[in-house]
Structures are given as structure tokens and as C-alpha cells.
Amino acid sequence: TGYQKFYAAADWWLKTESVRFDGNLTYTLPWAMKDVSLFRPSPFTGDVSVEYNWSRRIYVGADCEFALARKGKVVDLLNSGSVLDARVPGYADLGVYAEIAANSFLSFWLRGGNLLNMTVQRNLLYAEKGVSFTAGICLNL
Numbered sequence: 817t818g819y820q821k822f823y824a825a826a827d828w829w830l831k832t833e834s835v836r837f838d839g840n841l842t843y844t845l846p847w848a849m850k851d852v853s854l855f856r857p858s859p860f861t862g863d864v865s866v867e868y869n870w871s872r873r874i875y876v877g878a879d880c881e882f883a884l885a886r887k888g889k890v891v892d893l894l895n896s897g898s899v900l901d902a903r904v905p906g907y908a909d910l911g912v913y914a915e916i917a918a919n920s921f922l923s924f925w926l927r928g929g930n931l932l933n934m935t936v937q938r939n940l941l942y943a944e945k946g947v948s949f950t951a952g953i954c955l956n957l
Contacts, residue, residue, distance in 0.1 A: 817851040836877075839864035855888030855904060855940060875915040875925075882908040883938075907936045909944075915954070923954045 822845045829838040841862040849856070860883070867877030886904040891897055910932050915925035929948040930936060936944040 817849060817854060819846050819849040821846040821857070834869055836867040836869075837865070855886045855902070858883040858886050858906070860884045873917045875917075876913070878910070878912045880908055880910045882906070904937055904940065905935065907934045908932055909934070909936050921956050923956070924952070925954060926951050 823842060825840060825842040827838075827840040830836070831838075839862060841860070843860055844857045845859065846856050862883075863879070863881045865877060865879035867875060869875045883906055885906040888902050888904070889899050890902045892900050909930050911927060911929040912931065913925060913927040915923050917923040927950050929950070930944065931947060933947055938944075
């Protein structure tokens with residue numbers, strides 16, 4: 817459905833020889849939604865990360881993607897089609913990672929995600945649950 821929205825956003829990026837700090841914050845205020853049985857976008861979302869590198873050989877960092885709760889309405893088809901208030905909870909997806917460069921062409925990395933063990937719903941009706949871990953090899957060609 818169509819709607820109007822106002823938003824304000826801030827992005828930043830700071831990089832020194834050994835530290836990188838970046839992120840973004842967005843405030844969204846929608847109005848004039850034509851269909852009442854929809855969820856509004858989250859009013860406040862963001863993504864923040866910080867990374868430290870030691871001699872461009874060992875990298876460690878943390879990041880957090882977050883959103884406040886989304887409010888909306890749903891139609892109850894079982895009880896005469898009445899419209900009910902509904903809410904998708906907010907979340908914070910905290911992650912940490914480390915990378916070790918063996919040489920200028922090869923590095924190994926590990927990442928842990930959703931360390932707060934929250935239910936993350938970036939998209940409606942798809943919930944990511946539980947802590948996750950990934951590992952990988954990076955080839956720089």
C-alpha cells in the first residue's frame with residue numbers, strides 16, 4: 817500500500833591506522849497508510865560497528881544491528897473480521913568477529929552473531945532465533 821513518510825538519517829565513518837568506527841541511524845515517521853491491516857516500518861533503526869587491526873594482520877571487531885518494535889493491525893478472520901492491534905518486537909543483533917591474515921593473499925576468520933540470543937525479525941514472518949557462528953577463509957586475489 818502507499819503511504820507518506822518523513823525520515824532523518826545519520827551516517828558516520830572514522831578510520832585511523834588501527835581503528836575503524838562506522839554506522840548509521842535512521843528515524844522514520846510514516847503517515848497516510850491506506851490499508852489499516854499493515855505494519856508500519858520501525859521508527860528507529862541502526863547499525864554500528866567498531867574494528868581494531870593490529871599491523872593489518874589481526875582484526876577484531878564488534879557490530880550491532882538494531883530496530884525498535886513495529887506496530888500494526890491485523891484482521892482476525894476467525895472472529896467476524898475485527899481489526900486487532902499487533903506488535904513485532906524490536907531487536908538488537910550483536911556480533912563479534914576476528915580475522916587473522918596468514919599472508920597478503922590468505923586469511924582466516926570467525927564470527928559470532930546474535931549473541932544476545934534475541935528473536936530477530938528483519939522481515940515480517942521470518943524470525944531468526946539463537947546464537948550463530950560462522951568460519952571462513954578469505955582469498956585476496
